[in-house]
Amino acid sequence: MRVALFATCLVDTLTPSVARATATLLERLGHEVVVPRDQACCGQMHVNTGYRREAVPIIANHVRAFAGAEAIVAPSGSCVASIHHQQADVARRAGEHRLADDATELAGRTYELSQFLVDVLGITDVGAYYPHRVTYHPTCHSLRLLRVGDRPLQLLRAVRGLELVELPGAEQCCGFGGTFAVKNADTSTAMLTDKMANVLGTHAEVCTAGDASCLMHIGGGLSRLRAGTRTVHLAEILASTEDAVTPDQQTKPAVTA
Amino acid sequence: MTAVHLGMPALPTAPRGVGHLRGDESFPAAARSALRDGQLRANLGHATTTIRDKRARVVDELPDWAELREAGRALKAATMARLDDHLEELERQVTARGGTVHWARDANEANEIVTRLVQATGASEVVKVKSMATQEIGLNEALEAVGLDVFETDLAELIVQLGEDKPSHILVPAIHKNRAEIREIFARTIPGVDPGLTDDPRQLAMAARAHLRERFLRARVAVSGANFGIADTGTLAVVESEGNGRMCLTLPETLITVMGIEKVVPTWQDLEVFLQLLPRSSTGERMNPYTSTWAGVTPGDGPQEFHLVLLDNGRTAVLADEVGREALHCIRCSACLNVCPVYERAGGHSYGSVYPGPIGAILSPQLTGVEDNASLPYASSLCGACYDVCPVAIDIPKILVHLRAEHVEAQQRVTPEAAAFRALSTAMSRPWLWHLTQRASRLGRLIARGRPTLPNALPPPISGWTRSRDLPTPPTSTFVESWTREHGR
16 A cells, blocks of 8 residues: 655654654555655644634645545544544634545545554554563543554554553543643643653553654653653554664653763 | 624623632642642542542443433533523423522622522521532622621531632532541531541531531521423422432522523433433432422422522523533533543642633633633643543533634734744745754754753743753754655655
């Protein structure tokens, strides 16, 4: 299959290794990966902060950039959820009905990585090797908007060498919430503290998830505490093989520096 | 939006200076203090986890929960679509059964009506059933201002009243207090209390019971709220756990009920759905211990005078917002509070309104007008746990986002934030400019000076992040850039 990769603005700018891993994984599975150069953002940050009018041209750019793609995959539950649940509404409210229809149509072909692997490709064993103790944080939008359920866990369980440990209080938000992390920094930090306590309680080396944004939050907190437990995106774990046991993981914390 | 405002006066919102819908400070400021209260965090963490687990157990055992929830949502939506008809039918039926209906535009009118009605009885004190509507309008303060004594009879409301505190939860107003703190309040404030009072829950309940029993027996006037007002029979319903409500609703000569207009349901049969949804969602019980219903007056049995005060206080304005109006479907179960990670940490007082938590964050700003509670729609990480548990499927995250936009669009001047978001929108909709912006972010590498993370001390608003979290140093190349370099276009 020819798969268009939507890196997402945050991954592309701050953690490109996550998009690279997604491409590597899909190519290893025998698919052709294309990366539309004109992609930027899904518009979620604008919509969720109250700038829904300003989100319309961003959505229009996204729809233009991916027009004609057979399948679109993004390594983010949150961005895919915004594409599925917000884009068309926001466009329609602005009177852009054509854009809304196009966005709806595009959303039908847009998948979060774990959903694409398990539901579209029908595989749970992607042939990965990752010899580490790992705990999984189900990010809120993957869990409650996309309903990815245990798909990421199915994928992780099939990874050779990986020891999966259950995260207590897994379904509680890490406190990221986009601009919430800055506008309500204290409450966000309180939520993060409890999430980190649970992560550290597992004695995992790695905390993984399907969203680089939430991982940047959890990882940023763990790194600040010099905790040693690092955050690694699900795509990076699934892209790892015996030949490449330590891919370039930019979400690893500062403590190693 | 402009279309609504053309030629149509803005509908009145809840007035300032009365009631408890507005806080003294913004949510982030109030939360900053509350988060430092370790006892509060411990009490709330324990209590919300307990109720949350109980609710999950009793909801999971119902195979038709999803259908019930959809029925509840549909009933509320249909009722709101013809709210005026149902309210007039309720008025006709209550009147036909010997009650008197009063219409209160806002908190001031409602307080005046109730004060006048109490004064007309000649009574000097009032017993109260736990009621959110009367908390919302500040009825206790209004009655006390004319020299009347007001006694809350719900155990948790009593704790709050005796402690000269404020409620912090819709269902469990004293959820922020633990047993030891309640013992201290009782020992200090209840006249003639046993000096050997311990924090054993049974002892505490018995102390409250002894204190209240005397007041029930001598009360001549009671004030209640209502969980439901049934239009086709003129029946009011109160759902409770303790039985104090039943005492108030049956012993006094005069009963005054203050009900928000959104509490009306068309038919008696509708209770079939709501009486299943409510107790399981609120206390995590299959059925609540006491459900009291009454219609008008019955000669020789119960109160001989009954008044129903129908309260608007901004509700019609909420109804006019086609996205936000779903907030009026709320049946005050508190399930959204109990699962909310923000509520669990910041506590109910941080919201500044009697309606805290996720539902409060969408209800309070709509009742007062968004600008009077502008920080509340942002008091959420949009995790969506509230929507999942809401028994009438109110899409709280969607309304939060809608109200954020209403706030942004209400600004007359361009705020620095708006300027930044507009600039970013321009960049993110033009690929060449976006690539330039991404390259500009690499200036961060200069201040990182070879370290994998940026310095902790950065100017606002980034400082909000870096105060407690490291920010990775931007990489030398974006993914799209390097991919394009390798693969061509």
